[in-house]
Amino acid sequence: MARHRIRIFVPVVAVALWLGAIVVHYMTDARIYHDTVAARAEPATDRPIEFQEDGYVTSRTCKACHPSQYSSWHASYHRKMTQVATPDVILAPFGQPITSKGKIYKFIKRGAQVLVQVTDPGSAAKGDTEPDELQVVMTTGSHHYQAFWVPTGKTRKIKMLPFSYHIADQRFYDSEGFFLFPPGIFPLLSEGQWNHTCSYCHATGPKARVDFRDLDQMDTRAAEFGIACESCHGPAEEHVRFYRNPRNRYFAHLNDAPGVSIVDPKDLMPRLSSQVCGQCHGITSVPDRDQWSQDGFRYRPGDDLHKLRKITRSGQQYFWPDGMIRVSGREYNGLINTPCYTHDDPSQTMTCLHCHKMHRDADDMRPVLQWADDQLKIFTDSSHAGPQSNQACTQCHEVYEDPQALVQHTHHDQSIESANNCYNCHMPHTTWGLLKAIRSHTIDSPSVSTELTTGRPNACNICHLDKTLQWTADHLESRYSIVRPKLNEEHQTIAASVLAVTKGDAGQRALGAWRMGWTPAREASGTDWMAPFLAQLLVDPYHAVRKAASNSLEKFPQFAETGFDYMGSADHLAAVRRLVDDTWLAERSGRVGCGDPTVLMTDQGHLMQHVFEHLLRQRDNRPVYLNE
């Protein structure tokens, strides 16, 4: 009898357990998908935290069904824009002394924590030799440089350490050295900057939760740190709940149906699609600061961004005088002024996704870091294959797929690849950020008139550094029937690049310094006249200009090892400038017949010092803030 009971009991229990598990699974909220480790951990109290609400479920949930997309996102710099600081996350070396603002800092590891020891030499002289220790709680960036955040001790308000790590140079610089701001001005070091400003775009679903009446009260949180899946696809809780049912999933797989309760930017109308990127890559403001601070952004992917936020379209801090964006990271502002975007045919409207690819294709053979650099789409079925191929443009402008038509259009020999690249003429490097020039995302054509009225360099003279605006105007008239504007004597006789690096404002000087190191420009313009101009820029008042000049000088073999520190003392800057000048002069001695008055070179190959100094006296010293 007992055996008979067992024989019935065991299978009944097994089936009941199986059915029970299914019922429990369906009755449980989608939140069970959340990372249980993160959920169990005690939340930090002295820094912003991750907290899922408003339908956000985090990338850890998305991974289960979208491993490929998760994998490419995981390799992107978007993910690492904001990270909780652990030893693995810190790109800078540990144990190395860093001198900044009169104090000495040193990163140390303690278990999973990152600490920074701070020694004040003034206090040490008085006998206080014990360094202070601060815990580094968060980091920003992993591509060009990395900044570090420590608690202020006032709620979740944090502040930036006064130095950041330059990844390519593998060294620390004071943080203001990474931005084009007038010397002595650097607002990012103020307490709470991440909470009320950086969190806008460096986290997913941020809520600043700042009490603007008492700025020490900041309870900042975000659904996820970094720019994660739901930044572009929207909160996914409903989507997850729907697709927990395998029937729904396989129905979608077999019918190639669009996802339910989720946004795919590539399926949106073109303008809405670009707005997904524009929510961060655009300069926007919210109508109600207090509401935003408490509840976060109302905009979700698929919404009309322009109805929910104000798009800033002008202003000295970010724009050229004609309204073209001048700083990096705000490419949406450039795009929306582009004829390819503004025309009326939605099927022909250019979007970010015509050139960029947010998830790397399986057949993309580029190393992952190369793809991650700008997340550019790669075109493989053309003679101009590559991430910056003309095919991005010939998707619509098909006529220029024909090499002969292209050469007739560019008036440059087919063998000069850079001169037959659409980008170089129509998306020239006229924006600034991350200590380098970046391509304009407003597609336009070279115009001398525009340069005269805005000061923005035209594409021809970005390559032909040794040519005047007169030369450019003549060519544009003869080749493209563009009416030549009236030009003064300087523009007729002195190269546009020389005028930019001597008379220009800090932004123009930075761009000018950068392009003297740009390979196509160096090939087109010759380089043996550049050193004295770059030497002068080594002592420029703006850190960013000095950095651009030193980077370009490093392209010259004889100046590759000057030991220049663009954040160094005035004496150091002057000494390296003298070194460069003297070396260049010594190389020129005895050479005749290499004069070129457009770049201020005499027949003996010397600099026309009086003209040079005359131009320098006219330097535009108005303060420039290119606030990325």
Next chain:
Amino acid sequence: MTEPATSPCSSDCQGYVRRHLRFGWWSLLAFLTLGILLESFHGFKAAWFVNVDQETRRLLWRLAHAHGTFFALVHIAFAATVFLVPTLQSGLRRAASWCLMAVSIVLPSGFFFGGFGVYGGDPGLGIFLLPLGAAMLFIAVFVIAWGATANR
């Protein structure tokens, strides 16, 4: 002189023992070979197998290997059970044998073919063999357990 030991297992019973031992050992060899193949994919870092976005395929093929190997051992255990429990009724023995044979093909195949045509985190359509295999496995084990518990 001693009497030769006579097996309690009838000739029908011995047929099942031989069949499942044969099937068990050969399928063990087959699925161990699959395991070696999968290890070599790891060894040579075959991108279509070890890349992060191939996680679903990797999991399914590992499951095919693990289940196949395990069922091979189950066949050997079943042969031993049939030999040691001669009271197992002929009908039950036949049903269990048939189900076990089917399960050993259907379940690993479901995992293996589910590794083709993967939909992101979801297996390919081969995975739909699994419920069938699971049901047959349940029946087989139930029948064996029932028979092994029967009164002599």
